[in-house]
Amino acid sequence: EHHVLHVHDADKHRTTTEIAARDGRVIMFLDTKHAVDRLTKHLLNSGVRAGALHGGRSQPQRTRTLAQFKDGHVTVLVATNVAARGIHVDSLDLVVNVDPPSDHKDYLHRGGRTARAGESGSVVTLVTPDQRRGMTRLMASAGITPQVTPVRSGEAELSRITGAQAPSGVPVVITVPVAESVRRTSSPSRSRRGRGGSGRPAGAAGGRRAPRRPGAESAA
Numbered sequence: 001e002h003h004v005l006h007v008h009d010a011d012k013h014r015t016t017t018e019i020a021a022r023d024g025r026v027i028m029f030l031d032t033k034h035a036v037d038r039l040t041k042h043l044l045n046s047g048v049r050a051g052a053l054h055g056g057r058s059q060p061q062r063t064r065t066l067a068q069f070k071d072g073h074v075t076v077l078v079a080t081n082v083a084a085r086g087i088h089v090d091s092l093d094l095v096v097n098v099d100p101p102s103d104h105k106d107y108l109h110r111g112g113r114t115a116r117a118g119e120s121g122s123v124v125t126l127v128t129p130d131q132r133r134g135m136t137r138l139m140a141s142a143g144i145t146p147q148v149t150p151v152r153s154g155e156a157e158l159s160r161i162t163g164a165q166a167p168s169g170v171p172v173v174i175t176v177p178v179a180e181s182v183r184r185t186s187s188p189s190r191s192r193r194g195r196g197g198s199g200r201p202a203g204a205a206g207g208r209r210a211p212r213r214p215g216a217e218s219a220a
Contacts, residue, residue: 001121001123001147002122002123002125002144003123003125003149003161004125004127004139004146005124005149005161006127006149006151007127007128007150007152008152011153012126013042015126015153015158016096016126018153018154018158018167019096019164021164021165021166021168022094022162022163023165024075024093025077025089025092026076026077026092026095027076027077027087027089027092027096027114028076028079028095028096028098029079029080029095030098033054033055033056033080036052036053036054036078036080037052040052043078043167044172044174046168046169047167047168047172049174050174051065051068051074051076051077052065053065053066053077053079053080054079054082055080055082066087081109081110089113091119092113093114093119093121094114094121094122095110095114095123096123096125096162097110097124097126100131100134100138101138107138107139125146149161154166
């Protein structure tokens with residue numbers, strides 16, 4: 001299903017937050033890395049388990065965030081177009097274009113993250129008044145006739161289409177998995193570099209001193 005939700009500029013942020021707080025996972029697309037980071041921070045402070053995915057994150061960070069989204073540790077993946085290419089997540093039933101894409105090919109790519117392997121899914125695009133004309137042209141180029149609905153935050157119609165609900169308001173922190181944390185902090189102990197783990201420098205013969213020759217004096 002393709003939905004275009006007409007929202008007011010002043011209400012868009014709250015509407016986005018309520019959709020993110022739904023039961024179940026969702027990918028939210030925005031245009032820039034800065035916008036992704038800002039929304040992710042806001043959602044975490046609102047009690048939504050969100051993770052950011054964009055080209056400014058390192059590969060290990062992106063891999064970890066995607067793994068946490070797949071296993072449900074993160075329920076909202078906030079992403080840019082570039083970072084989302086190649087994402088495959090089973091049983092994802094909702095994709096939200098917080099920022100409408102500028103090209104119909106990007107729209108189809110974003111929407112392709114849901115309704116995979118014959119399953120059903122919805123693509124929702126939030127459109128403010130000044131974006132309506134451009135969105136109509138984009139949908140025509142994509143060959144799609146969406147369901148158009150004016151909505152406001154807190155309304156039953158928004159909840160019916162997206163599962164939106166009020167967030168808990170209790171800030172959350174997404175923790176690094178224990179196994180990964182241990183790998184980061186652990187390092188080889190210096191005491192194990194000696195022979196047999198004795199802590200003595202390599203080359204010392206089991207800690208025994210070489211016999212002194214008669215008359216030999218200490219180098220000290």
